[in-house]
Amino acid sequence: MCEKKDTIEAAIKKLQKGNQDFVKTEKNNGDVSQTVRIKNVEAGQKPYAVVVTCSDSRVPPEHIFSAGIGELFVIRTAGNVVGDFELGSIEYAAGHLGTSVVLVLGHNHCGAVAAAMQGHGHGYIASILEEIHPAIEGEENVSKCENLNIDNSIKRILQSETINNLISEGRVKVLGGKYNMESGVVEFFG
Numbered sequence: 001m002c003e004k005k006d007t008i009e010a011a012i013k014k015l016q017k018g019n020q021d022f023v024k025t026e027k028n029n030g031d032v033s034q035t036v037r038i039k040n041v042e043a044g045q046k047p048y049a050v051v052v053t054c055s056d057s058r059v060p061p062e063h064i065f066s067a068g069i070g071e072l073f074v075i076r077t078a079g080n081v082v083g084d085f086e087l088g089s090i091e092y093a094a095g096h097l098g099t100s101v102v103l104v105l106g107h108n109h110c111g112a113v114a115a116a117m118q119g120h121g122h123g124y125i126a127s128i129l130e131e132i133h134p135a136i137e138g139e140e141n142v143s144k145c146e147n148l149n150i151d152n153s154i155k156r157i158l159q160s161e162t163i164n165n166l167i168s169e170g171r172v173k174v175l176g177g178k179y180n181m182e183s184g185v186v187e188f189f190g
């Protein structure tokens with residue numbers, strides 16, 4: 001178990017270091033070579049973190065964490081909302097691929113959160129806003145709403161029995177983070 005705790009801490013440090021590198025550079029230094037492509041096919045994928053984030057084109061996780069091929073297991077929905085398909089994907093990564101860290105990455109200027117604050121939405125967009133709305137109800141500060149929405153997705157993930165078991169065994173950690181679009185900096189929560 002102690003070894004797993006080290007793995008969790010190393011994964012979080014890798015995310016933090018990757019983000020620090022991203023802020024300092026103008027290109028992605030992740031390994032996207034043919035060698036790494038083949039290695040990940042032959043040995044199988046072993047991503048060190050699951051990143052659940054917004055589909056917003058300005059929030060690209062592999063760039064934000066200077067990650068190459070096979071490093072991040074990424075789940076993206078508008079507003080980083082989590083439903084059954086997303087939960088199943090997270091369970092697969094944590095349970096079958098052995099990924100030890102699940103990061104829910106929200107961001108500033110999130111259009112989905114802003115739309116939920118205004119309460120508008122047609123078609124299937126409404127289902128996204130219905131997921132966000134109860135979590136932010138009564139809060140008028142945009143930044144706080146974005147944070148509450150991150151918390152809500154974490155709460156959804158914790159509804160999974162598989163994830164809960166892995167957490168109690170000390171094999172998985174779920175945490176939140178927020179990406180600042182202008183600075184490129186990710187603030188990690190807990």
Ligand SMILES: [Zn+2]
Nearest residue numbers: 054056110111
């Ligand atoms: Zn967003």
